[in-house]
Amino acid sequence: MLVRITEMLKYAKKEGYAVPALAAVDELTSRAAIEAAERMKSPVILLCMENGNKDLCYFGKMINDFAIRAQIPVALVYDHTTSFESAIKGIRAGFNCIMVDRSQIPYKENVAQVKELVRIAHAANVEVESELGHVGMEGSDAQDSECALTVPDEALKFVEETDVDCLAVAIGTSHGVYKGKPKLRFDLLEKIAQKVTVPLVLHGGSGTGDENLAKTCRKGICKVNIVNDLYRSAYNALISDGMEGNRIYNLFPVLSKGYIETAMHFMKVLGSAGKAI
Template sequence: MTELLQEAEKGKYAVGAFNCNNMEIVQAIVAAAEEESAPVIIQASQGAIKYAGLEYIVGLVRVAAAGSKVPIALHIDHGTSFEQVMRCIREGFTSVMIDGSKLPLEENIALTNRVLDVARAVGVSVEAELGKIGGTEDDVSVSEREASLTDPEEAKIFVEKTGVDALAIAIGTAHGQYKGEPKLDFDRLEKVRQLVDVPIVLHGSSGVPSEAIAKAIKIGVSKVNIDTNLREAFVNRTREVLAANPNEIDPRKILGPAREAMKEVIKEKIRLFGSSQKA
């Protein structure tokens, strides 16, 4: 992932990081990336690992990457413990996230450095989080009361004491479906960008207006996470197919159109992020 994000920083674009849960989603991500000739990050969340199994996720992405002409990184999204992150590294993830954002600053730094010590030795990149991004993503939940925006000065200290490869920050986005239009704190993002010299990651981006995403990338975001938009495309298209053909029992005729719907969403996001033709 580090290589992809360093190139994104140079080129002033962002790499899309898309969450997967099954074969059709992996296929949609890779097909979209190939059609747009774009680098891509495939992510597995806590829920994806529980649902599909860690070995299945790695197997699916390994097969997809082996047959692809575009660069693909496999990333654990919101790794919750040192032990889980180590298991992902052993199974073949090329990038990991350790989320110590609920911990006090010094404890977050210590946990991140513990992961970095191992990951650096085996060439795996590490993302960490500072500030609490609201909403719920599988087993990771942060209430509106608990959510807090990233302190730019703390971000500077965090990066200086860890040298982490990418930093996820909280500037007003949230996981899951939004109840209203999110308002991003661009001034905070600019301040973090001035003080921190590592790629910045934007979580909870599915419901953020395109113009806001584009502005965040222009300021300095290099990785944009998308999950909810894929779920919406998958489920909505499945419902349409079943409504039109209530007696259909062939999973391929139900999931195939859902896969195509997700692919089109991913292609739109890749173009928005500016990573099209950057493979």
């Protein structure tokens, strides 16, 4: 069933678990994400990165249909829109939540641009996630830069000024592959969670470690984005199989199997397994 992301996450916040937001950029990954969630009786968020699908309007119709027919709660997020045009594109495509990322520009400009898109999105019955602080990119060491981390008082002010529905926070994670070991600022997360009432989101779930992820859920994270580990698991499944001879005809089922197994693992780690209601 298709549900609003805040409806889904309010239960997660209350019960101390997080909903996995899984990379879904085509039919294979979308079906795999939903199959994993149905097996685990877990809510799930389909996460399509900006420019992840070349025919976004058609893809949006397809995943809306998948979500409506699913046996578990499903929300749809168009992730990391970096321009006004891409955010509107996500709304037009039928995503019921857009992630507006202006985290790399000055605070006042961030607020102004996010506030404008929140007003437009809410008028279209679409919810908005945004980011304050800045989660590092592939190969970065986010915890090395204190200025990139989310400031609790600023987070509260940002939510009040923009009226965003969810807030992605920077507490030391990194998108993609880490450089070195992740070092999360749980103390900072606790302070943010005490001040901010909207659901908190963690980007850069891949490679963060099961123990760290489980702890973030207990400290207030309600949604965790996972991309790299899913793709890596699908690739590793192919390597393990070998795909020799006519085994190549099993290419896509094997990819799906690798993705599904890892998605199910994260549902256990984040505590969302069995929470579909």
